[in-house]
Every structure is written in structure tokens, then in C-alpha cells.
Amino acid sequence: MKFFVDTADINDIKDLESTGLLDGVTTNPSLIAKSGQNFLELIPEICKVVKGPVSAEVAATDYDTMQKEADKLAKIADNIAVKVPLTEAGLKVCKNLSDNGTMVNVTLCFSAGQALLAAKAGAAFISPFVGRLDDICLDGLDLIADICTIYNNYDFKTEVLVASVRNPVHIIESAKMGADVATCPPNVIRQLYKHPLTDKGLAAFVEDWKNTGQSIL
Numbered sequence: 317m318k319f320f321v322d323t324a325d326i327n328d329i330k331d332l333e334s335t336g337l338l339d340g341v342t343t344n345p346s347l348i349a350k351s352g353q354n355f356l357e358l359i360p361e362i363c364k365v366v367k368g369p370v371s372a373e374v375a376a377t378d379y380d381t382m383q384k385e386a387d388k389l390a391k392i393a394d395n396i397a398v399k400v401p402l403t404e405a406g407l408k409v410c411k412n413l414s415d416n417g418t419m420v421n422v423t424l425c426f427s428a429g430q431a432l433l434a435a436k437a438g439a440a441f442i443s444p445f446v447g448r449l450d451d452i453c454l455d456g457l458d459l460i461a462d463i464c465t466i467y468n469n470y471d472f473k474t475e476v477l478v479a480s481v482r483n484p485v486h487i488i489e490s491a492k493m494g495a496d497v498a499t500c501p502p503n504v505i506r507q508l509y510k511h512p513l514t515d516k517g518l519a520a521f522v523e524d525w526k527n528t529g530q531s532i533l
Contacts, residue, residue, distance in 0.1 A: 320338075321338060323341070325502070329366065331502075333366055338368070340397075356392075359396070369397040370396055371423075386418075402430045407433055414438030414439065422441070425459075431476075438474075441474065442475070444456070444459050444477075446459070460478055460495055464476055464493050476490075477497040478498045483507070487508065
């Protein structure tokens, strides 16, 4: 499974990139607003830090303006994935871009039927929102299972990018289902390091080594 970080915080992106475990970045208008940064200045900076796909989202909702914005975003860097909403206009833009070799991330997916349309439109990534389905008392992971099954049935090349990830369980269960990517807030990625038995075992090793009186250096 690939790990994308879902943030517009350049410091978090640089820190996670330094681990060698980061495969890409996703942003959205809400994250850009939270960062307080200039969108058209920040995205090129992120693209220089991260070699993998960087999702930059259009702001328009009508087809003509969305297409113009998408064309502008696609020119920022070779690793840009233009992010469009799962609407009729968004899928038209997706089809146009994908036919010209541009990566497209279709976002705000909440049903398997929507995911099927995105794959047929040539999306590089489909972003089903697990956490937001959980918020309305549906099991978001059921949607991941359905999309993975459908895509495998027809050998679609669209990658399942699990979004709205709230905890490590979302990541692990999605990985078990065969999802290609999980995009997570920085704190959720860092939670994967943690286990109480790791901490306990390391504390014991440190104490036992200290008692030997030895030094490796």
C-alpha cells in the first residue's frame, strides 16, 4: 500500500518525506485554507519536496471554468494529479485530462456506482471518503471492499485511494482489502509506529544494555 499524506503543511510534508516512506500528497481547499498559504505558490513547493503524485484540486464547479483551472494546475509540475469532484462536470474534465496523459484524482466518492464511473472516465485515483460515511452511521470500509471487488472484476487501472482516514484501523483494514493507497493526516501516519509492547520492550533493552556497562561507540 502507498502512503500519501493529507495536508498542506509543508513542514509536516518535509518531515514525513525524510522517512523515505511517503509516496505522495493530497490537498484540498479546506487544507489550503487551514494552512493560510497561497495555493499557487504552495503547490509547486510541495511538488519539489515530494517525487510522487501531488493532488491539487480545482475550485470551480461548472465545466468550462473547471477545465480551465485543471489545465492550469496540470502545468505546474509533472507529478501533479489534478483533483476534481465526482460530478458530471468533474468526470468530463477527468476524461479530457486522462486522455491527454494527465493524472486525475476524482474526489468526494461515496458510492460504488460513482467509483465505477470514475474508472470509466480514466481516473488515476478514486478517493472514497471512509470517515465521512462512518460519521453518518454507515461502514465506510464496506465501500472500499465493494470498489476493490468491482475494479478487480474488470481490471480497471484506477487506484483506490482511501480518503477521510481517521485512524490506523482504516489503513490496515483497507490494506487487507487490497486498496492501493491511503491518504492520511500526519498524526494518523505517525500512530502506525506506536505499540505499547514496542515501548515496553525497548525500555527493557535500554535498561539491560545500560547494566552491561558497554558502549558500541
